[in-house]
Amino acid sequence: MADNTWSRRHIISLEDFTTNDYQTILQTATSFREVLSRRTKKVPALQGQVITNLFFEPSTRTRSSFELAAKRLSADILNFSPSNSSLKKGETILDTAKTYLAMGTNLMVIRHQQAGVPTIIAQEMDRINSGVGILNAGDGQHAHPSQALLDLFTICSSLDKTNPNISLLKGKKVVIVGDILHSRVARSNIWSLTTCGADVHLVAPPTLLPKHFLEAFSQPPKTGKTDESMGNLYLHWQLAPALENADFVMALRLQHERMSEHLLPSLREYHQQFGITRERLNACKPTVKIMHPGPTNRGVELTSDLMDDPHLSLVPMQVTSGVATRMALLYLIGGMQ
Amino acid sequence: MADNTWSRRHIISLEDFTTNDYQTILQTATSFREVLSRRTKKVPALQGQVITNLFFEPSTRTRSSFELAAKRLSADILNFSPSNSSLKKGETILDTAKTYLAMGTNLMVIRHQQAGVPTIIAQEMDRINSGVGILNAGDGQHAHPSQALLDLFTICSSLDKTNPNISLLKGKKVVIVGDILHSRVARSNIWSLTTCGADVHLVAPPTLLPKHFLEAFSQPPKTGKTDESMGNLYLHWQLAPALENADFVMALRLQHERMSEHLLPSLREYHQQFGITRERLNACKPTVKIMHPGPTNRGVELTSDLMDDPHLSLVPMQVTSGVATRMALLYLIGGMQ
């Protein structure tokens, strides 16, 4: 049970998120999901506030999700597009952010191909006492907190729709398959899922999951939580043992660049070794669910029939949860101003 | 007189539209035109609903028209842009559509360079009982129903502004000049105008209007209407005989690609043979009106002075009718959910 206190002005990474933070987010997202089921789907929570989408790295899916969330909260939205923008004219990213600040922006949703950009902007916004909140919508291979939080909301909701809460995760086995090394989605999910008590099993070929990968996560968590309530993290280089008794299997998107970088021989071979198929799911719990952050390469990360099986696939629920979760995040940091 | 029943969840093509369908659309568009003449131009008809513009083929004009129509109906709008989108990342079109469905989309307005894409999406949306309505905003050379319906509304309104209805079309001669073969606008207009009782005369050089073109339209219409109330369809390969006693002359846009495909010798020669000029209009009824779906190549399809003559040109009225007509279409299929 969360004590409903929220004290973060920014959401950049989940490294230091506490169980209480997660619980507050789940509760807030649950109430916004209820709003979205009404005929009038809007709340005036952020009326008069300006949310600026600074998507230096292009995105349709995530930007649309944030845009709809912002509209549902009655905020005004400004969209910065990198093409033809001041950046090409030599302006620094901080100056771009400050320009939108000076226009009256209250919250910035930032995506950038380089890790650390949202952090740098957040530090500067704090240094000048702007009061602006920063929400990281994906930075390089560092973090994608809103994706991990919508995944958390999806997993908990699939376990108990009316009362999704983190205690449901205790002892659950979540398998993350794919390009772990380059995935900000994986990194953020590792923090949230283990902190909430799930055991996380990572599976990939060694080129995409080096042995030293664990080191970044082997420190005691910054939240000071005792290890005992936390889930554990396991590495696998073969799919079969990882899938045994799994409750959730999350396949990551495979970037085509990995082939030209010689990290993978071919999509076909990847699918043969690490693709999720109906047969392979037999090793999992009978209630197993599959997830994917999208966009999916059908027939590569998972077979087409699994993707379309409403009893197995949580993929559409992930997208739906995205709007409610992002409403919750914007609402929570919007209230910190 | 329409009986005001509407039972279509999607508008993909006009092949099976009945006179009753057309009449309902004209009446609904007429009442929205009245709304647009008020000081407060908005109605709460689609409040809380999400309309997603999936324009795989870029468009400024049609997208703006749909966007304004959606805003006037108080809907929330999401715009999918094909550049830098998930499509480039290997996602299928159906998965893109389902992602927007999962975000909460109620209506999708779809434009695609390939014929059939809106149909495929509509079938899938029905198969999974999504309740989503699909509006085809132009697919390949197949259909562009909203353009033909705004043309119908424009023609009927020019005949009787206060009570535009399809009975006004009986015995009227509408000439469509230009690249018939490649035109989705022509195809949709042929269905609507003949079903509503007008005689449609197609004119083009043989390369853009092959003799076998008529075959697609020679079947008894799917609506089961008797031939007697339907207008007839005629083919011409010369302009002069086609224009005789015409009530409306609709020039189609000439794509510059036709030249490189060797279907036309030059724009100049096309204009000499098929360009609409003031002199040539003398063969028409004195009340003749000219139309063009836009954008126009001035001096090619028609002369500049005709385009700018408010007594002759219905071109601005077509654009204005577009907003009211698209409000009507969104409203009608929005009510089917």
Place this chain on the structure above:
Amino acid sequence: MADNTWSRRHIISLEDFTTNDYQTILQTATSFREVLSRRTKKVPALQGQVITNLFFEPSTRTRSSFELAAKRLSADILNFSPSNSSLKKGETILDTAKTYLAMGTNLMVIRHQQAGVPTIIAQEMDRINSGVGILNAGDGQHAHPSQALLDLFTICSSLDKTNPNISLLKGKKVVIVGDILHSRVARSNIWSLTTCGADVHLVAPPTLLPKHFLEAFSQPPKTGKTDESMGNLYLHWQLAPALENADFVMALRLQHERMSEHLLPSLREYHQQFGITRERLNACKPTVKIMHPGPTNRGVELTSDLMDDPHLSLVPMQVTSGVATRMALLYLIGGMQ
């Protein structure tokens, strides 16, 4: 004191703006700035009206500023984007503008790389009695009135926040440094600042400020004002004498194209001769403020530390003033319909 009459349907250039026009704009912008400080930042002033942004030349910063201003006034906004638009299909600019007129546009905000385009559209809109108002958001090297007006509002507000008015400018020395020859910002500022009584000193290397530059401004102003209340215009080819006792120093953005055009040797050499540094500001009044229309090349037009010094830099205030000023402009010409 303005008599609060406003009679302009368009804002294209400031050449014939009177002190009364400037005063009305300052007063209106002041009241909108007050609106923006409230919790509910919206006014219903332009509810139901359609503002179309026709940005033929791409822009993120100015477009966002106009977009936010329009949203604050409760207008509906259409965005025309030049890429993939009808222009590429051979449509004339006037036909594009008329299409948006026919859709129901009330105000058009126009940016174009060629000088004169907003004038031509405004003339056509008047000729056909459209009632549409045109706001020039920058045309070639001709004019950028909204930038000069927000600069005026910024300067006057920095002198008296509660009552910014043009009498404050009497005898003030404003230095404009940089690529004067190619700058629409400089041209518009020269008109507004001298008409309001400030002395304007232009500084640049001779390639960017030819001797004959003054000729365009040496005529008696079209407003028929006597010279005595107007400020004077001075040319300098060296920075030091220009900065003496300056009240405001406005650095212009240096386009990188100037180097390839051989108008400048290097950015480094430009900075050494014309870059604003803390040391050079010692020659100015102790209360001197620096300005820049943005985006800035830090270390070229001015040093980074000046840009970030809240006591010296009015740059963020310029951006903030932009929204209130553009609200005022849209409101004033919106009331002329």
